[in-house]
Amino acid sequence: MxxxxxxxxxxxxxxxxxxxxxxxxxxxxxxxxxxxxxxxxxxxxxxxxxxxxxxxxxxxxxxxxxxxxxxxxxxxxxxxxxxxxxxxxxxxxxxxxxxxxxxxxxxxxxxxxxxxxREVHAITWPGNRTSVAFHRSLGFTPKEGAGTQNLYGTPAVAGYDYGTEDRVVFTRKL
Ligand SMILES: CC(C)(COP(=O)(O)OP(=O)(O)OC[C@H]1O[C@@H](n2cnc3c(N)ncnc32)[C@H](O)[C@@H]1OP(=O)(O)O)[C@@H](O)C(=O)NCCC(=O)NCCS
CATH class of the missing domain: 3.40.630.30 (Gcn5-related N-acetyltransferase (GNAT))
Incomplete structure (x- = not known):
């Protein structure tokens, strides 16, 4: 700061x-x-x-x-x-x-x-740990299971964008 x-x-x-x-x-x-x-x-x-x-x-x-x-x-x-x-x-x-x-x-x-x-979606790069912690803190949950893998400690979709960019796929119910 x-x-x-x-x-x-x-x-x-x-x-x-x-x-x-x-x-x-x-x-x-x-x-x-x-x-x-x-x-x-x-x-x-x-x-x-x-x-x-x-x-x-x-x-x-x-x-x-x-x-x-x-x-x-x-x-x-x-x-x-x-x-x-x-x-x-x-x-x-x-x-x-x-x-x-x-x-x-x-x-x-x-x-x-x-x-x-009824729900809010957002994606973030799994290496952006601040963004991952922030979204989790606000009640977002990452997509898990089929199609995801652990990247930087978070379930994420490899190659989600452009076939090359990994993303955590977040959802928050309202
Ligand atoms: C992610 C971002 C928007 C968070 O904004 P912020 O105003 O600092 O976040 P808040 O103060 O509202 O934090 C809310 C909660 O999120 C979590 N959090 C926020 N920053 C965190 C950090 N650096 N480490 C761990 N947890 C964090 C905390 O639980 C926090 O609550 P607390 O401060 O009471 O513990 C800000 O860090 C940012 O602009 N980052 C760069 C851009 C970016 O990555 N955007 C997200 C992807 S689109």
Whole structure:
């Protein structure tokens, strides 16, 4: 974490406001994602279309000065109306473990329940142990059994995306 004293970070986390993103938020969000994922190339998963067609089911957190604290990009499945899917979620590295991610998901769950959705899906790279711990902590369970194998200590589907990218396939009942 940065040199910001812990009490200041708590105060900043508590002061966050949550709202729907708009297309005007696109460039500032896409410009931080590689850094927020620890240097992984993630911006390719976030073209502008997410901020044109999915803002009504997504969330953004920011402080009083408008500084970005976190975001969640998600949607209700057009093919499976009982399912909502979280495409990306992240918190500012200087605000980690202050429930930014939890509060983003809580809002997403609330939207989903109100729309009659029964479960939320998300996938993550099994080597992203923070994401695995975070999703488990929020009540997600990984797909297990046939078609999965233990990768980095978590049941995961090898080659799930592109035939080469391994993923933990998470579900959370609402
Ligand atoms: C995953 C991520 C969104 C979590 O956000 P966060 O705001 O730090 O998480 P929260 O403070 O809401 O944590 C909720 C719970 O998740 C678990 N958790 C979160 N980070 C954890 C970590 N580093 N190690 C272990 N457990 C963790 C804890 O149980 C935590 O509850 P607690 O703090 O009361 O113990 C954040 O680490 C992040 O942005 N990572 C990079 C992007 C990413 O990998 N996104 C997920 C894949 S799309």
């Amino acid at each position: 940065s040199g910001t004293p812990p009490e200041d970070r708590v105060a900043r986390g508590d002061a966050l406001r949550f709202r729907r993103p708009t297309e005007a938020d696109y460039l500032r969000i896409v410009s931080v994602v590689d850094d927020w994922w620890g240097g992984r190339t993630m911006h390719v998963l976030l073209p502008r279309l997410w901020f044109q067609h999915f803002t009504g089911t997504s969330w953004l957190a920011e402080d009083e000065s408008g500084r970005l604290g976190g975001f969640l990009i998600g949607f209700r499945s057009p093919d499976q109306p009982g399912v909502a899917y979280c495409h990306m979620i992240a918190a500012d590295p200087n605000l980690r473990r202050f429930a930014v991610g939890r509060r983003l998901y809580e809002r997403f769950f609330e939207d989903a329940r109100a729309a009659g959705v």
